[in-house]
Amino acid sequence: MILSACALDSSSSKQSAVPEKKVNTPAKDTGVxxxxxxxxxxxxxxxxxxxxxxxxxxxxxxxxxxxxxxxxxxxxxxxxxIFAPLVDLDKEGKPVGILADKWDVSSDQLTYTFHLRKGLTFSDGSPLTADDVAFTLTLLHDPAYEGYQDISLAAIKGGKEYKEGKAKTIEGIKVKDKQTIEITTTEVNAKALLLLGGQVLSKAYYGNDYEYGKLDYLKDLYSKxxxxxxxxxxxxxxxxxxxxxxxxxxxxxxxxxxxxxxxxxxxxxxxxxxxxxxxxxxxxxxxxxxxxxxxxxxxxxxxxxxVNDFGLIYVNNSRPQFKDKEVRQALIYGLDRQKIVDVKFKNYGEVANVPVSKVSWAYNDEGINKYEFNASKAKELLDQAGWKVGKDGIREKDGKPFVIHYLTRTAEDPIIPIAKENYEDIGIKFEPEIMDFNALIAKLNKKDYDFASVSTSQILDPSDPVEEFATNNPNNAAGYSNPKVDELIKKGLNTLDIEKRKEIYHELYKELSEDPPVILVHYRQxxxxxxxxxxxxxxxxxxxxxxxxxxxxxxx
CATH class of the missing domain: 3.40.190.10 (Periplasmic binding protein-like II)
Structure with a gap:
């Protein structure tokens, strides 16, 4: 998940297309x-x-x-x-060739062959070829790469060996000619086409100083x-x-x-x-x-x-007070999320209960605990988890008071007064800290926080907002770990059958509801x-x- 307050087009969803309509006429299926x-x-x-x-x-x-x-x-x-991909999505969410004129997928759905358009160049006039695609994918496998793209999900043959220094090249990447590249994977992955067909970097420009395991040189090119x-x-x-x-x-x-x-x-x-x-x-x-x-x-x-995103509050599961799922459940029960939505969005928002947007084909909240505001239930769960109310009205355990430091971008955040009142009612002290977005992200990445308020980026695939909850995901800012969730995240990607994927994600949403890694807050318009x-x-x-x-x- 790329953390973003909202996208440049903060209204743009990446799910269903918006057909042209007459003035004041609502679109039938999209609510537009x-x-x-x-x-x-x-x-x-x-x-x-x-x-x-x-x-x-x-x-x-x-x-x-x-x-x-x-x-x-x-x-x-x-x-x-500035950067174009091999493949993107059209207005209906279907793959469309950009730099790739076409692509072929083998019958076992493991090998992708991309055919680049003729005469492609970068903006400086230098040629763009299959070598640049190979360089881009190789760079993402470098052991020094720590960015948001988890290329291991594509399971390119030999990628793991290259990352571990056991091979000098990636076996599954084969440049057939200047316009053709063949990529062999070891697992079927529903997102492989977009993972492999992402934005292309110039090997001549970004790879001129490339040395295995050393990527700091790229920092000089971030602004160029x-x-x-x-x-x-x-x-x-x-x-x-x-x-x-x-x-x-x-x-x-x-x-x-x-x-x-x-x-x-x-x-x-x-x-x-x-x-x-x-x-x-x-x-x-x-x-x-x-x-x-x-x-x-x-x-x-x-x-x-x-909008094809949702708002949430990150909870740092790696901190002792948030390790018990009963505590995290209590923190959801004890927060009046409907009031937050009403204050923030009035008639243009809803409480979120599953980690995907409502316009996604994977959305399903049937059988999901809605965690309707219930202070009594929150108190009961906190008592069970050993957090007892002290003389000053603040709960404590092992001699430590229950205090939540909440990171947000604005003092106008409606979560602040509502959470302060709600949580103090159940014996938790709530202390907001206002900071700019980049500082907030830095603290998230270091897991230097208790609570932090963010929205997701636009959601291309239902796997996007949940992948980071996998135990070994390098972008697991919540510090969350659940073996069943790990298994379901993987299963959701290992089939191209959309009906099977729907079933898997519904099961995943139920597990994430029972053992919540974060506090889901809102859907918006x-x-x-x-x-x-x-x-x-x-x-x-x-x-x-x-x-x-x-x-x-x-x-x-």
């Missing part, structure tokens, strides 16, 4: 409502003056603009225009990205903007709009920036006031619908606003605005 611009003459002068520039908001990039190496989900959004995407990186001004320019070498042709800016914004001011024309596109947590205000502008095309003069921008539920970027034009 669409409102068309009614008065383009109301466009702000700042927006009208832009003839060859598209501006969208981004929240908190960390400056690591290299796929597979960033820790901040915003950096993932920042790199998406080179890729094969529709746009090339020009400049990053911290806390201000990321500037891009159309890539004339892009395989599908130079994008229609020459200049692109991701403007670094505070989400609290994004509505104002859109209203004044400083943004051409923005997304917001939906509520009646925001949706009404966007409609009243007249110059905005607005879509309101569910967002409102997407697009300036009426922008044409060709069609946010979808899988790539957000990414797939549209090459096609954006400005109505003259």
């Amino acid at each position: 409502k669409e409102f068309k611009a009614t008065n383009l003459s109301a466009l702000p002068e700042k927006a009208k003056s832009r003839k060859d520039l598209f501006i969208a908001g981004i929240s908190a990039p960390g400056g690591v603009f290299l796929p597979y190496f960033y820790e901040n989900g915003w950096d993932g959004n920042a790199t998406s225009p 990205p080179l890729g094969a995407g529709p746009y090339k990186f020009i400049k990053y001004v911290p806390d201000q903007e990321i500037r891009y320019e159309a890539n004339e070498h892009y395989y599908a042709g130079k994008p229609k709009t020459k200049n692109l800016i991701f403007k670094v914004i505070d989400t609290s001011t994004s509505l104002q920036l859109f209203e004044t024309g400083e943004l051409d596109y923005a997304s917001f947590s939906a509520d009646d006031d925001t949706v009404g205000q966007l409609q009243s502008l007249g110059f905005a095309n607005v879509r309101v619908g569910p 967002s409102a997407r606003a697009i300036s009426g003069q922008i044409q060709g921008l069609i946010p979808d539920n899988y790539t957000g605005i990414g797939a549209s970027l090459p096609n954006i034009s400005i109505k003259k």
